[in-house]
Amino acid sequence: MGKLLEGKTIVLGITGGIAAYKAATLCSRLVSLGATVRVVMTEGATKFIAPLTLQTLSRHPVATDVFDEHDASVVQHIDLADAADLVVVAPATANIIAKMAHGIADDMLSTTLLATTAPVLIAPAMNVHMLQHPAVMANLDTLGSRGVRFVESGTGQLACGYVGKGRLAEPDEIVEVVISLLKGKKPLAGRKVLVTAGGTIERLDPVRYITNDSSGKMGFALAEAARDLGADVTLVCARTDGPPPSGVTVVRTPSAGEMLAAVMERLPEMDAVVKAAAVADYRPAERHENKMKKGAETMTLTLVRNPDILQEIGNWRYSDEGNPRRSPFVVGFAAETTDVERHALDKLARKRADLIVANDVSQEGVGFGADSNAVNVYGAEGLVLALDRQSKRRIAERLWQLIADRAGWKPSGGEGVGAL
Template sequence: MKPLTGKTIVLGISGGIAAYKAATLCSRLVSWGASVRVIMTEGATRFITPLTLQTLSRHPVATDVFDERDAAVVQHIDWADAADLVIVAPATANVIGKMANGIADDMLTTTLLAATAPIIVAPAMNVHMWEHPAVIENVNKLAARGVRFVEPGTGQLACGYVGKGRLAEPEEIAEAAAAWLTGPRPLAGRKVLVTAGGTVERIDPVRYITNDSSGKMGFALAEAARDYGAEVTLICAKTDEKPPGGVEVVRVQSAADMHEAVLRRLGAVDAVVKAAAVADYRPAVRHDAKIKKSGETLTLELVRNPDILQAIGEWKEAHPGERAPFTIGFAAETGDLEKYATDKLARKKCDLIVANDVSQPGAGFGTDTNIASVFGPEGLVESIPLSAKRQVAERIWQLAAERMNRA
């Protein structure tokens, strides 16, 4: 049986030079049994004709939201309702921006706004456009809503540049569609726990010690695990944004709160990702009333907080007969990345450590991007270049799922 038999796919084509590849993608989806409905923007029709896609899909191609061919239905609503999956390929920076901000000014974006089916986006654009903060922000915004991305490839671009931005190959996009609709998700049936944000250590009712963590990386990991089929518990402290939907959210404040919340759930999860930035120290005394100014200096005594990652490793050693969670730690460093990461992995008994140099542009706290090096017991597993945090999260889970399945 063909893998996409009985599935209806809406294929949106926007106006980039890579639009010609959509013909191959359409042909592949049809050959795998899908019923494909093609929507083209005006720009797309400048690169490839609707007749080509009509011939390949064996259905009329929609280009104009006002061109209603059947009085019994409103076409963009009818197609949105019928779709099992929507693919946008190529997706220009323009259409990604419209999707992210709810703009519906043509047949494609109007249908996308009405669609409740899963959406796969395959971007294609100049390398500098792909790395622009506005595009990164829009990609992250869509990813937070559950939109899946097939990342652009690296190579010679139509504009003459060499870099990341080339549309993924049609075969890769078709395989992503088949995997979404019919294939097993890498974390299906798994229960995972993710920590995020920066802990808050109270000095008095109005003052506290914390750090610059925004929670964005932890949220991206929770979103990606959710979309990969896992049942996700997200334990978060102070964060800048709302947690993703579709996950269980447990709010904590201090390192001690997070320590208790994590350890209480260890025996019931398959994986733990410690992405939170946990304060190493807390005030020895927490004052019940605001400390009044009384001198030129103030001495604050700090004591060590519980080490949550260390406690997870110790729990695993102390419960050999119980379900031992696959453990992923994070190491935010400013130098000697490999040395500190591999040392932490060994000391904390992690299965993987994700290390990033927060002094690098695009890899620090509060950014929408990250640059990461993933280490395992054998050393460096993979270096992930500057990418949206959601894309980094997906790659981390792919590496973890491979190892969890082998184990």
């Protein structure tokens, strides 16, 4: 591979799991690719592999104690944090994952992680039941929502005797991800994408409106992931629970009608449209200019159909005698509570989208307002991708990878953190 990582500094964090021995091979591989590797070990890690081994392989002192300052001119954990182009934690135990998620800094590694502004890549390794514990899953979701990257655990024979998911990824797998993060071309570079987010509102009067439970978190995660992967992102959003991500063009469209106009105006110049917003199906037939006063014991509202934005996009794409326009690639979302697959495939066909991302919002911990999601993605051939419960950011990255593959996009552009 040559010296692909020359000029890059990688802080390698090693924690106290049986897979710590693999970190020696990982360190050696990174050094051979030209990286400067600075190793930080927890006390538990030193019980499995000697610091001298990593010092010999990295050709740098190994940091193990936050109070053991070798150079009076610097604070060691800050110096390491500032020097890093990337921090890799392999193996990452349930303990360090919990510390990272909750901001605990009680040793050299956790303190360095809290101080760094560099991208962080973790490779979890633990017993299968520990990995599936709700607390660990919640912590992984939290880290994913903050942009932490993961090298998924492998499945096989574990040191504890169980067979299942939880094995540390092989060093070469981790190295490939490191190379992609630090030297890879951004897979969405040069692409213009539009994402819709949030729940539209349809006003009854100046102080009341009809809306839904959408928080905008999934749309925000999609916009943020696309931005980090190199795309020029336009985020068209309605009512949301928080501020949109920075570094994207934000267009505020409270109502379905305003969102439709904003989307259709920008549609011809986009390479992809991902419609994650929850658009109100109906709006009041009459909008009162002044606040409605309380009157009779009951009140009847007349509602009329809103325009269907995804349908309008499909109609525009196929307006040329039924032949689809070259772009954009169109992805819709379907939030369902029953017969998810049937409704998703029906929506895919009717709206003439390329993909439909469907989720069962009746499940606890996924869907509206949650930080995590679980989705099935459908194409014309049926189910193409099933993603179990994980952070919306991780879901977003997988979706962009699928979109890029299906659309036939080839990476372009310069270097930077942008691997899928």
